[in-house]
Amino acid sequence: MKRYKWLIISIAIILIVAIWFWKFRSKAAPVLVETEKPTYGFIANAITATGTIQPVDTVSVGTQVSGTIKYIYADFNTTVKKDQLVAELDKSLLQAQVDQYKANLSAARDQLAYQQSNFARQTQLFQVGAISKADFETAQFQFNSAKANVAAIQAQLASATQNLAYTNIYSPIDGVVLSRNVNIGQTVAASFNTPTLFIIAKDLTKMQVQASVDEADIGNVEKGQRVTFTVDAFPDDVFNGTVQEVRLQPSTSANVVTYVTIIDAPNNDLRLKPGMTANITIYTKEVKNAMLVSAKALKFKPDSALLKDYIIVGRGDTSHARKEPGFYRSKRPDTLKTATDTSKRLTSPDEAAHPASVWLKHGDTIIRRRILTGMNDETNVQVVHGLDTSDIIVNDARQVTKKEKAAAAKSPFMPSRPRRGGR
Template identity: 50%
Template sequence: MKRKIVITIIVLVAALAIWYFFFRKKENQVVISTQKPRYGHISTSVTATGTVQPVDTVAVGTQVSGIIKYIYTDFNQPVKKGQLLAELDKVLLQAEVDRNRGALANAQSQLIYQQAQYKRQDQLYKVGAISRADYDNATYLNKAAQASVESAGASLRTAERNLFFTEIYSPIDGVVLNRSVSVGQTVAASFNTPTLFVLAKDITKMQVQASVDEADIGNVQDSQRVSFTVDAYLDEEFAGKVQEIRLRPSVSANVVTYTTMISASNESMKLKPGMTATVTIYTSEKDHVMLIPSKALMFKPDSALSGQFKVIAVAPAATERRKSATPVTGGSRDTVRSNMPGMEKKPSAASNYVWVRQGDTLLQKKVVIGLNDNTRAEVIAGLSPEEDVITGMQELSGKKGTTGSGGQASPFMPQRRRR
């Protein structure tokens, strides 16, 4: 009898050992990541690319044709208003001035002669010595001589002005950005004015011409803060502000963009015209606000937590007339979600809910979210700084060195051959 009892005990112990080591479902450990809300700065921004350029540029040309004889400035040279930049050959235009000056002298001598003739004819006509026709002819010749003098004077002034145009002066105080001509080069101003120099008015003040996508232009407004970088100084950030949003759109490859002008200081003279800028326009900013990680808004409890924590989901706004919370006990992930009213019907509503840990309880709380930069989110209401907000969960399998929600090895990892 005793032998049967011993054998029975041995069989039960063996069966229990076999169940414990081979058939018992091993519990997986779950690690929950939490973080307390913090106060700080948050902003939303729009990114774009643009080109650095001077605030004001002037193209200096010539109104007369000729050969460049002298050039008195060069690239990057500072110039003053009224400074002589270049000269054209004056030989032909000086000859034109001399010719018109001679024509004027001839017209003036003709006028003196015709005036003397007119006086004599006028005296003779008054005493009846000449006819009316002779008097009218003398009057006509006198007025024609006066008109000839005026015409010759106008031609002389034109020639003198053209001679003046052979000297190219700077219209502003600035810096020479470009010089398009060289000594000995012929410039022709017959149809359009050729550009000889391009001057920048003040390169200590630059502007960035950025192209903002139509999807983002609605958030961009005047005087918003801007930061940008250029390839020449990747570790340095330059500051500016939105100066103007131009209404004329630009379409390229079916993409509509709007030109946005950004003013920036260049006291350090590091910014140069033509540099490519990567622009960040801050459309909204707030200081000293409560912040939580954005991934906390996407967290949903897993069924693996039901064995270790008490999971409680609150009712959404549509069912808040039921003041009591709905407990969730065990079950699969689908069961957990099905007991959260509104979670499956409105997936986007999850952005208004976060999970907090209170001891051994996971509690879902409704929060009001403000700014969200996809890294951090502003909490307007619904949380206190002392609460632990859940940001993620990691399930540890029974085997050492493996992590994951199910404890399964990756199918892409090489398998060790067994002996």
């Protein structure tokens, strides 16, 4: 009897230990495999810069003569036409000079008429021997001097008349006045340089952005590339433009070398104004309707944690992987040639295809697949060859935490337990 008693106690202890081990032992956290499928979309390589919006054509209107501003006929934002009068200088001094030269010219012409008559008379007397040759040459010299004097005064009168005409300031182009730098009564001096009275923009519907592109990015910028930019005045609107030229003269500031890049920017609605700061994106390379996978899918590599739930084919040894159906054998010449041809069709001529690999999920099997990739924007990668939209790609694998497991097990239809003190 005593022996059976110890046997029953031993069996009970074993059962208690087994039940405790079965119920309370720590279970290995399950592995969550995240997957995706290739999609078609837009991918591009782009660089960013800042710039200033400016009119394409601007003209500085000045004066070639000194004087005092008497009248102004144009102001800021005034629309002007070519040869329209925009300002006048005081004409009194220049008009007096013109009148003086006219009087001098009249006197010179009278003198010329007298010398011409005297020369004709002296010529007749010299021909009959009534005067000496010296007297004849003197009359001839005086006649020629009178002609030269008339020509000189005519030139002075023409110059004074032109200077008088310069007191009228006309617009050289059709456009809009951006700046007026003078006021009525102000004296302008044109002795050493031409003073600027107005700045006129030819056509505000055609603007340009003068961008400063860093030397590290300028090598990829070319004429004709697509550009988008925003301005602080319209933060929700995106404006479009095109690279027109890259100027070769560099600019250095704080040891940073930049190059001026001119970008054409249509402005038909006149919302862009001169001087605005533009935040620019230049698309150096872009592909529309490209097959894309996430960049992290190329970085994923299966580890031993997946072995308890999945069969991994191709990790470290591709001999088994090549036996899997649909596996891309990159070393076969005909397949590689097809992949290269495909890359030429889907990418730009200077965009090379790069070998890479992803892991595909087929049921409980994870298989390595070699592919060719094109552009990479650090978020998505273009797939040139090796995948189709039906493939399931593994991009991450991690163990589920206790909190995530509890949240998944909790039914969304069960009411939550009220907190202490709640109503």
